[in-house]
Amino acid sequence: MAKDKERSVNPAQQQRKLEKAKQLKKNRAEVQSRRNEKLARRNPERLQRQIDDIKALEAAGDIKPREKAILEELERDLKAVKKAREALGENAPKFGGGQRRREGDGGSNVLGKRRHDGERKQHQRRDSSGSDTDDSVRRIPMPEDTPPPVPRELRRYFPRKEENDAGTQPNTALPPKPQSAPAVKTTYESAPQIRDLRKEAINRFVPDVVRKKQEAAKGGPTGRLLEPEELDRLEAEGYMGRTNHERDASPLAGPDEEDKARKLAEEEARFLQELEMQDSDAGADNDGKAKVDIEDAEQTITRPSRHVEIEEVEDEDA
Structure with a gap:
């Protein structure tokens, strides 16, 4: 009976079933990987802070039913995020510097643009000793405030840059429109037409x-x-x-x-x-x-x- 059953199975159909099962398994794996990547982009520390705040309200007795439902949802999300980050391992995005910024780490991370990985680019000041400026020029004192306005007498002989630029710019105005010729008017008469x-x-x-x-x-x-x-x-x-x-x-x-x-x-x-x-x-x-x-x-x-x-x-x- 086993031989008859093996003979009745179509090998081509069996191969198609195997390929279909492999494709379904591959699709599930892709969907799961995309879901893990999406969850790993969420910051678990932020979720934990929200959970702690709601638990503090619960301890004080001021929690509402809606906030309790939000607490349960945040706990589920936190578990899913941690599981997704464990699945990704080293490929999981990193969220650094949050705790140090809150504690105030000397203000070193205040300046700079935040990168995609959560870190900030450190602001590096240029050392005056490595500058190409001469020492004699560096010793010249610079004014602390804005310079005084130019007197009106000097403005006559030294016009402003905007006025010079306006004088040198070409005239971009449109030429005057030519006078249009008088329109030809068609006159319609209702005189009778005499025919023989x-x-x-x-x-x-x-x-x-x-x-x-x-x-x-x-x-x-x-x-x-x-x-x-x-x-x-x-x-x-x-x-x-x-x-x-x-x-x-x-x-x-x-x-x-x-x-x-x-x-x-x-x-x-x-x-x-x-x-x-x-x-x-x-x-x-x-x-x-x-x-x-x-x-x-x-x-x-x-x-x-x-x-x-x-x-x-x-x-x-x-």
């Missing part, structure tokens, strides 16, 4: 058939040449610069030309009627009336006029 809508409409609302014929009469967009028959047809329709009076005055006007002129006149009348409709901003009813008027005009042009006479007839039986 009829003229604009003639150039804009042109039927496609009329526009194509006008372009053909001008040579077209490509500037192609027209055949003589096309030129005659455009001239007959009035796209070559001839007016209605010239067409009426031409002796060679045949029936075909009259029909074309009549159609052109109708088309022009229809176009003008559409412009009037757009200018008046009428609705669909006005559009229908305009069409009816145009049809009536066409019928009156094509239909001959008839005169009807009505006579009154008297009834003989009456």
Whole structure:
């Protein structure tokens, strides 16, 4: 059975367990070392003094419950600090000179900067015998008090150093600002804009058939040449610069030309009627009336006029 159990154990899994246990042990050791270092930085003598003060109050009978709890906490901290310092051994920080300072050891430790280890750097006075100063210079008596002020008469000829420095310093003031040019003001006017809508409409609302014929009469967009028959047809329709009076005055006007002129006149009348409709901003009813008027005009042009006479007839039986 033991062999079967050993065979069932995965060696890789067992190795991972061992590594995990080692890592946990290492982490615990690191945490404990950091805790010991933190506790060792506390001064056990100071903790002991606080404990002694609270015990003195306890002996006098003036202790309170909160101070008693603080006493127990300080005793636990003192034990932990001593244990941590014993664990660190020589690496534990040292707190020296506290008792001697309290007793007043000749005042030798008063001066000097405190080091990280708690000791103070001793203040060493320089011996006059080791100085490089000459004896004749050393024997010169030095004034005990500040010198008297300089009279005002001498101040005129010997200006102060601050004034000299102020005179020699360059001028760091900013140059004066240039006068800004007058700002350009934009004026907005509300004057009405006068437009010739009829003229604009003639150039804009042109039927496609009329526009194509006008372009053909001008040579077209490509500037192609027209055949003589096309030129005659455009001239007959009035796209070559001839007016209605010239067409009426031409002796060679045949029936075909009259029909074309009549159609052109109708088309022009229809176009003008559409412009009037757009200018008046009428609705669909006005559009229908305009069409009816145009049809009536066409019928009156094509239909001959008839005169009807009505006579009154008297009834003989009456």
